[in-house]
Amino acid sequence: MGKHKPDMIKGTLDMLILKLLSLEAMHGWGISERIQQASDGELQVNQGSLYASLHRLTREGWIKSSWQATENNRRARYYALTRAGRKQLGIEAEHWGRLAMAVQRIMATA
């Protein structure tokens, strides 16, 4: 086996997408690329899951999409955070913080 890459923890992909979209509107490829770059290639995004996440978040009303021209003048679907999405991001970030801390505490003591 080569270098082991951690699986995306269930539900974190949604949170990461919300986080990235809170900075600027992006298309699917952009999000995928940014996650890899920002995690120094530690996190690999399954493209099927990526689009499933985007569609689900749209359905939930946390993000919305619109077709726009890219810098190269290609048509792409850009996703942007809604107000409900911003609130949801707050909730998820807080959950994540608590979860990470709890896990960290156990790892430190054991």
Place this chain on the structure above:
Amino acid sequence: MRWIANLAYRLRAVLAPEKMERDMDEEMAFHIEREAQKLVEQGITEAEAHRQARRNFGPAVRNREIAREAWGIGAVQDLRADARHTLRGLRRNPAFAAVTIFTLALGIGGTTAIFGVLNEVVLKPLPFHEPHRLVAVHHTMPGIGVDETPLSPALYLTFREHSRTLEDIGLWHRYSMTVTGLAQPEQVVVARVTAGLFPVLGVSPILGRNYTEEDVSPGSTYPILLSQGYWIRRFGADPSVVGRTIRIDGSERTIIGVMPGDLRLGTLSPDLYFPLVFAWVGVGNWSFPGVARLRPGVTVEQANADLDRMTVIATEDFDGIPLSTLREREFSSFVRPLKDDVVGGASTVLWIVFGTVGLVLLVACTNVANLFLVRAEVRQRDVALRSAIGASKWRLARQFITESVVIGILGGAAGILLAYGGNRLLLHMAPPNLPRLEQIGLNPTVLMFAVGMSLLAGLVFGTIPVLRYGNGALAESLKEGGRGAVSGRRWLRLRTLFVMAQVAMVLVLLVGSGLMIRTYQALRDVAPGFERPGEVLTFRVSVPSTDAPTSDDAARTHQRILEQVNQIPGVTSVGAAGSVAMDGWESWDDVEIDGFPPPPGETPVLRRFNWVTPGYFAALENPVLAGRSIEWVDVFERRPVALVTENFAREFWGNPAEAVGRRFRTGPEGGWYEIVGVVQDVYTAGVAEPAPTVIYWPLVVAELWGMNDYTTRDIRYAVRTSQQDPASILPQVREAVWSVNPNLPLAEILTLDEILANSMARTSFTLVMLGIAAAVALLLGVVGVYGVLSYLVAQRTREMGVRLALGATPADVRRMVVRQGGFMGTVGVAIGLVAAVGLTRLMSALLFGVGTVDLWTYATVAASLIGVVILASYVPARRAASVAPTEALRWE
């Protein structure tokens, strides 16, 4: 409100999946494109970059599927796929589709049609305000054999004044009047009503005003209320009709309003309403149906106790029959829900017919279930394969259930069409006294019922293959190479049981219709008291007092009409009477017979009164057994004479001849009347009921009910012809009547045969319904037996081949299969016989002249049904015997 957006998203996905797909494809194409661009920027060749970009993206089809799941419409998509799969399957196997759908359609269509009638007639509440508080008020006098009579004026007034349980009570009375001056002279159906009747029912005029107490008190100007139908028909729904006058029975009457269109009194839907004013108020004269509204919270029992209390008060306050007599007659008043009164015996008939078609539906379902079992058998290997490559059990079950539900819905849709046709047919055949029929149709309730039945049927059939493939039968079937020998036996046994149940149900239906046929025969065999009713045309003519002011004028008018009609070629005899046969015009009272003084405290029995012209008994061929008939001289000279029926004569004097010359009177102070003749009994209450004792009066009676020259102006003519179709002389008859007086309408034109048939309509309706149901069930049953045996033979082809190879003759093999069919038939018939004994008891009220356990019917039906089953097994048996041994062994 986020859930709304969420739902809207899913709806979009369901309704416009193409757009969603297009967007997703474009989005993913862009993704790959952009990835490739990145790789090109890193210095890779264009073609290589595209290849690598696609690899990086991963499996495109799978990714699309994963993304699609996020649309939240997985169930819908599966359903769609399953439905598509089912329809494709049905197209590939049209015979299966046609048979199952048609069979279900028969069952669902039949039940839906009957349910439509049942719902409208029996289940739906009456169209009145708070109908549960409405009751019909009746009297009963079991002491003298009178089950039920309408109300009398004295009791009505007492109940109104003293009741603690009734809010109010209204009376009405069926009547017939002649309207002239609008178009042709017309005889109209009139309800004479008290002022309280409409408020009790909670209906008010749609135009104008209701009756007041003055309108129904002596000195009334007799104003008229129109029915909506009559208003539209004769006045073109002119709103200015209120205040106008209309000529009724020769007098101008003012129209004060219009009543709503759906108003019905009992089963009567009148053209006009007329004030009901009592000329005489006493405890007797039971003529007026009463409707009362219970006070809130009052039960029927409390109201009955209240009525008993008030009967005593009535005898104290009014003249007439003393209390002791009423006690002796076990006289009492009682109420029962108005709806029971309106629906009456119709509900028994309809529930029986509904139960019958329910059985047909069951037979149909059994057939369909059997077909599904066969199909499940056939597809066993296919299913096992799908299961092996990873289809979950739940997914497979869902596929089966979708399939059967689709068939159920298709069957239901076809059934609804059938029900629509069936309803038309029912409207044609329904007995005339079946109430509330006019609104029958496919309303939402009935459609819901049909859809519910379809879905239920679909779900039930769907579970059959699911059960079939449950508990690990699948792997086994793969191992066995599809023969499923072990579990197959068990399922075959189930199918045999189905067929037996089917035969049993068919038997019950056949026995039911057999009993109805016997009843019908028994009814037709009763000599009704008149001969060859097919030759007799009847119609009513009423002579109003404006056209013939005196009694003699009225009688003479009728006499001249009779003479004119008698001269028409083809007419052999003619006469007329207040009521002909069982046409429903009734009048009753009691008389006192000379030499039979009523013991103190007891008054005579109620007799039916009828008024006849000379020639009436001859026209009906109702023989005069002793003495003579009525003659015109009796009428014009006011002779105190009358005729009675044979049963009346026998009651007092033992034989008809003895009765001639005897006397009776209508009250203790009245004059005596002489019995001048005795005629044969007539079954005027319908041939299934005992013939009532009748007194026949002349058209003009010197003194009756406190009136001098009591004159019967409205009579039904009976014209006996030598024509095949008596109605063919109707134009000449009309001319004859109008040659005497052009203002006289002919009403209720019916042949005597039709009057007789109407009195048996309930029997013939039930008979036809049961007959159709039994025929359909028999057909389905035969198909069922045939199907199972064919399958059995196909399954055992190899066995047959071996038997034949080992020396069995084709006849042996044939006999073996037929015996199997005969066995199923016999067991089914045995079960059916037991069930029939129990179930036919429910229809005992409809039977006449035959018991529910009628050996002849049971034996005939059982024998013929076994015969039919054996016949149905003969075709598969022959196929089994014709198997070539070599071929059979090569099979598989």
